[in-house]
Amino acid sequence: MHFDLNVKQEYRRSEGEGNPAVDMSQAMDDLGVTGDLLDHETVRQLDETGFVILPKFLPSHQVQALRARLTELLVAEGERAGTEVNREPGTMRVSDLVNKGQIFETCFTHPLLLAGVRHVLGEFKLSSLSSRLPLAHEGNQPLHADWRGGAPQPGDYQVFNSLWLLDDFRNDNGATRVVPGSHLWGHAPANAMADPTAPHPAEKLILAPAGSLVMFNGHLWHGGTRNRSGGPRQALHAYFTHRSNAQQLDQATFARPETLAHLSLAARFILDV
Structure with a gap:
């Protein structure tokens, strides 16, 4: 997925707007994000390989509820599904999930996920929350990074992504491929490969059961593969960006009153609303 506008902008709120009592540190405290949530191995993988797989992170009843x-x-949105952000041929997408049920709130407020985001980005906000389901014999993507503004140096990362697996990711149903360590290389796949849709000699498939959480640096080379089996392979994408960047979906513009009514001030800070 290619996401952000990739043009840095100043924090768009004028003085006096929003909630001046909440900043990043306070939001993290309120959401239970503590320094001990990420163990040494998780930090090592995020830093060195650029991704980490947490198997069966969600219980099966929650996975089933999200699927439903x-x-x-x-069904309800039909041809409109996904249009708040983008439509992708060969896939079924739903976007703006922040406003489509409290059930999705854990995907942008879970403390362990936010600990991972903060480790990589520092100051951050949600850019978008969406789902992706490749259709039978479709879904192949070129290797890409989620930032089009150039490849930053380590420590100056701009985007972070996560996959909440709602089906098993298998080698025949369109599992995501990643190139470990590519977030450190300082260039994009399109600048290094004659054909980014072709296999990369160092790529690995993310193979994990439904309910797993995959956290990854958004500058990591990755892409969906073809759903050869035609079986289900649905995932949620909670995508974050540095707080100084534009969001893929402007959360303040799309925010619904009923959504804001049940969100904590800390959760609203994560959304920048």
């Missing part, structure tokens, strides 16, 4: 809600949304 997405099915409802796909």
Whole structure:
């Protein structure tokens, strides 16, 4: 997925807007993000390989509930599904999930996920929350990074992504491929490969059961593969950006009153609303 506008902008709120009592540190405290949530191995993997897989992170009943809600949304929205952000040929997408059920809130407020985001980005906000389901024999993507503004040096990262697996990721149903360590290389796949849709000699498939959480540096080379089996392979994408960047989906513009009514001030800070 290619996401952000990739043009840095000044923090868009004028003085006096928002909630001046909440800053990043306070939001992290309120959401339970503590310094001991990430163990040494998780930090090592995020730093060195650029991704980490946490198997069966969600219980099966929560996975089933998320699946059911997405099915409802796909039916209800029909051809409009995904249009708040983008449509991708060969896939079924739902976007703006922040406003489509409290059930999705854990995907942008879970303390362990936010600890990972903060470790990589420092000051951050949610850029978008969406789902992706490749259709039978579709879904192949070129290797890409989620930032088009050039390849930053380590320590100056701009984006972070996460996959919440709602189906098993197998080698035949469109599992995401990644190139370990590529976030450190300082260039994009399109500048290094004659054909970014072709296999890379160092790529690995993310193979994990439903309910797993995959956290990864958004500058890591990655891409969906073809769903050869035609079986289900649905995932949620909680995508974050540095707080100084534009969001893929302007959360303040799309925020619904009923959404804001149930969100804590800390969660609203993560959304920048």
